[in-house]
Amino acid sequence: MEQVGKTSVFAYFDEAKKIRAATNSEIRAGGGHPVSSYLELAKKVADLQFHNREHVLLFRGQASDFKNRLRNTTLKPGVLRSDANHPLNPPGPDELGLRFQRLKHFERRLVDIFEHKKVLGRQRVARHRILRWSILQHYEICGTPLLDVSQSIRVAASFASMGEVPTAFFYVLAVPNISGVISASAEAGLQTVKLAGICPPNAVRPYIQEGFLLGEYPEMPDFDQKQHYKHYEIDFGRRLIAKFRLDLRSFWADPNFPKVERGALYPDARDPLFKLLKPLGK
Structure with missing residues (x-):
């Protein structure tokens, strides 16, 4: 995929007070x-959207900020992630x-x-x-070339807050205009799925979860196609325009803006599709 902000984007950067x-x-x-x-x-997300109006902003929350060898944030899809x-x-x-x-095996089982x-x-x-x-x-059946994101600030921040840590990370990713259920941009090398x-x-x-998925475009069907890409190219960190460090000791203190609890984010007992797919994960 193409890197956003090769020259620059408008961002909240580290300790700087203003965008x-x-x-x-x-x-x-x-x-x-x-x-x-x-x-x-x-x-601050509203400020980002105003100043980067050529992009649609999507969000991802994590308890940890994973880095590559260059010490840059890496947001890789599950099938391409490094071993722990x-x-x-x-x-x-x-x-x-x-x-x-393994991915192809589960694709066949899903269709069946x-x-x-x-x-x-x-x-x-x-x-x-x-x-x-x-x-x-x-539904977390197996790793794929796609990355989970959300259009909801609250949902992404709630995911970031699920770990037992005082600090978490909230990522803002810039994608091209979304014009349907599946939007593909040859220029950006990116597709977005609602x-x-x-x-x-x-x-x-x-x-x-107000979920979206991000993937390479054209999509990468197998390992043979993967060999045409360098590892750093298939990293959604290349679409990052802001990285926020959340202080969880105070972040959810206002009762008017409560966290979405885990049971609400994963309503498995009331989700027929989860029950249908559960045997796949065994």
Whole structure:
């Protein structure tokens, strides 16, 4: 994918009080702009959108800020992430080959389950790889070349707050204009999937999480295609225009802006699609 802000974008950068010009590389290398409350974050995101109006902003929250060998923030899709024991070493060819084989296996099983249960929209899922990946990724069945994000500030900040840590990270990613359920930009090398438009209407999690998925365009069907890309190219950190460091000791203190609790983010007991897919994860 193409890097946003090769020259500069408008960003809140580290300790700077006001929005200013910064490059993607500077933002990724920094420690993150400190934020102490939800309302402060919402106001600063609004400022970012106003100053970067050529982009649509999507959000991701994490308890930790993972770095690559250059000490830059890395936001890689699950199928391409480094092993936890060797976080700075990208997975080798053999491991990647196995991961893509596993992905294809679960794609076939997903199609079979949808067909057997006569799930609404099963024909589209059988025909389009990106839809299969989206469902497998969002319901955490296996790693895919896609990255989960949200259009909701509160949802992303709530995900960031799920760990038992005093500080968490909130990422703002810039994507091209979204013009439908699946939007692809050849210029940016990026596609965006709106989960609510591709999952069956009885699926609960995608609507609660206001979920989107980001992927390479053209999509990467297998390991052979992956070999045409360098590891640093397939990193959604390249779309980062702001990194906020949340002080969780005070962030959710205002009762008017409560955190979305885990049980609401993952309403599994009331999600028919989760129950349908649960056997896949075993």
